[in-house]
Amino acid sequence: MSLQDVTVEVGGHLALSNVSFDVEPGTLMGVVGPNGAGKSTLFNAIAGLLPVRQGKVTLHHGDQQSGGLAYVPQRESVNWRIPVTVMDVVMMGRCCRMGWFQRPGKRDREIVNACLGRVGLWDHRSALMTELSGGQRQRVFVGRALAQEASVLLLDEAFSGVDLAAQEALVGVLRTLRDEGRIVLLATHDLTNLAGRFDQVLCLNRHVCACGPPEQVFTSEVMEQMYGAHGVGLNTDGES
Amino acid sequence: MVRALIGSILVGVMCPLVGAYTVTRNLAFIGDALAHAVLPGIVFGYIVGVNPAIAAVPTGVAVAVLVRTLSRRAGLSSDTSIGILFATMFALGLVMLATASTIRVNIEDLLLGQILAITPTGIYVSLGITVMVILGLFAFHHWLLFTSFDPLGAQVNSTRASVADHAFLVMLALVVVIGIQAAGIVLVMAMLVTPAATAYLLARRFVSIMMTGAALGTAAAVTGLYVSYYFNVSAGPAMTLVASGIFVLVVLFRPRATPA
Numbered sequence: 001m002s003l004q005d006v007t008v009e010v011g012g013h014l015a016l017s018n019v020s021f022d023v024e025p026g027t028l029m030g031v032v033g034p035n036g037a038g039k040s041t042l043f044n045a046i047a048g049l050l051p052v053r054q055g056k057v058t059l060h061h062g063d064q065q066s067g068g069l070a071y072v073p074q075r076e077s078v079n080w081r082i083p084v085t086v087m088d089v090v091m092m093g094r095c096c097r098m099g100w101f102q103r104p105g106k107r108d109r110e111i112v113n114a115c116l117g118r119v120g121l122w123d124h125r126s127a128l129m130t131e132l133s134g135g136q137r138q139r140v141f142v143g144r145a146l147a148q149e150a151s152v153l154l155l156d157e158a159f160s161g162v163d164l165a166a167q168e169a170l171v172g173v174l175r176t177l178r179d180e181g182r183i184v185l186l187a188t189h190d191l192t193n194l195a196g197r198f199d200q201v202l203c204l205n206r207h208v209c210a211c212g213p214p215e216q217v218f219t220s221e222v223m224e225q226m227y228g229a230h231g232v233g234l235n236t237d238g239e240s
Numbered sequence: 241m242v243r244a245l246i247g248s249i250l251v252g253v254m255c256p257l258v259g260a261y262t263v264t265r266n267l268a269f270i271g272d273a274l275a276h277a278v279l280p281g282i283v284f285g286y287i288v289g290v291n292p293a294i295a296a297v298p299t300g301v302a303v304a305v306l307v308r309t310l311s312r313r314a315g316l317s318s319d320t321s322i323g324i325l326f327a328t329m330f331a332l333g334l335v336m337l338a339t340a341s342t343i344r345v346n347i348e349d350l351l352l353g354q355i356l357a358i359t360p361t362g363i364y365v366s367l368g369i370t371v372m373v374i375l376g377l378f379a380f381h382h383w384l385l386f387t388s389f390d391p392l393g394a395q396v397n398s399t400r401a402s403v404a405d406h407a408f409l410v411m412l413a414l415v416v417v418i419g420i421q422a423a424g425i426v427l428v429m430a431m432l433v434t435p436a437a438t439a440y441l442l443a444r445r446f447v448s449i450m451m452t453g454a455a456l457g458t459a460a461a462v463t464g465l466y467v468s469y470y471f472n473v474s475a476g477p478a479m480t481l482v483a484s485g486i487f488v489l490v491v492l493f494r495p496r497a498t499p500a
Binding site: 047089 | 264265266378379380382383385386388389390391392393394395396397398400443444445446449
């Protein structure tokens with residue numbers, strides 16, 4: 001996946017300016033930056049939900065096909081009023097593989113069952129989404145992306161409202177996807193344990209401040225670009 | 241009376257089936273707006289001598305598509321687009337009604353419904369719409385569930401999500417046309433929303449909400465029809481009051497709390 005000089009406007013305001021970076025298959029990348037840095041805008045542009053004013057988003061052939069890219073939105077974008085079970089949500093991943101009048105077949109059910117097992121939620125398959133914790137909900141969405149057979153996963157603020165243990169469980173699942181050659185991008189404003197979690201980190205504040213291995217990108221200069229003078233004292237263990 | 245009974249059952253079943261989505265997606269306003277917006281179609285039907293239910297179908301479908309188009313082109317919220325279209329179309333219908341001297345229509349029947357006067361053509365139109373909408377709900381079920389639960393995720397997944405969303409608005413417009421014949425323009429929203437909302441309080445799964453809503457809607461419509469017949473009141477208000485009565489009873493005595 002490659003972005004070249006991507007510029008995006010939202011409501012007449014410049015939300016992203018000349019964003020360029022490449023991601024190789026089999027990469028778990030953290031996208032970090034303060035609130036309003038354009039993390040969600042970046043994901044929306046990659047997913048085709050927002051028009052790109054200038055520049056180019058290039059996805060590999062397989063990623064451009066229907067269902068090749070999976071998007072896990074922020075919690076606020078989901079309509080929790082719809083009473084759906086864990087199984088229902090993972091089955092949604094199979095939608096793009098089914099015809100209009102087609103019902104889920106044996107193969108679809110087998111795939112969904114396998115995905116539920118992989119994200120460790122087989123025992124919760126009949127539970128309503130509203131009955132799950134924040135971390136479990138995120139794993140359901142990852143299970144849906146797996147059922148979709150997506151090769152690129154975009155997770156927006158996946159750690160929001162999720163405790164540390166559940167964050168680690170989620171990262172564990174994401175690592176297995178990375179090991180299968182998938183690209184996983186996870187946006188977060190939480191700087192805790194970044195080095196241990198991600199292969200690459202993209203530091204964003206409406207433009208790319210830095211992109212590379214986590215142990216290399218968090219220099220004082222980059223932190224200042226992202227968080228201003230207050231950022232200089234921050235480190236990636238989340239302490240100031 | 242047999243025709244009225246068939247018409248009532250169709251309204252009772254179809255409104256909550258679509259209403260389950262309307263309630264959970266916060267689309268009650270658009271249901272109400274579509275009901276008002278088909279008035280020019282109904283009046284046009286009377287003017288040219290076509291069954292008003294037939295004439296209302298293209299109007300409803302056109303307005304449903306226009307709502308989407310206007311929102312996107314003008315960059316307005318759906319509520320604003322709906323508000324503009326709803327008021328404009330209803331006003332147009334009233335002007336047509338006032339200026340067309342050749343037709344004699346009781347405005348109260350249009351607003352409050354007159355199921356006892358439903359014609360055989362009206363029944364055939366309702367049956368045709370019922371078959372189409374049930375097929376549509378079946379075909380689009382997984383996509384509608386997906387776009388209702390996670391609109392962004394569905395949109396990224398496939399362009400079919402957008403097709404399903406448009407199809408839902410068209411199905412909603414079609415069901416509104418059936419509902420108007422029984423409950424009238426003003427009260428059709430009650431049949432769309434109240435039985436489905438009652439079912440939402442009782443059922444755990446989405447499909448169960450649709451089925452329970454259809455059962456409650458049928459009970460309300462048929463009971464309302466008999467109340468209307470024996471007590472000589474308009475069918476729309478009678479059905480609405482029965483549906484609301486069931487809702488109140490369920491709120492007071494429901495066995496379990498709904499999920500947050």
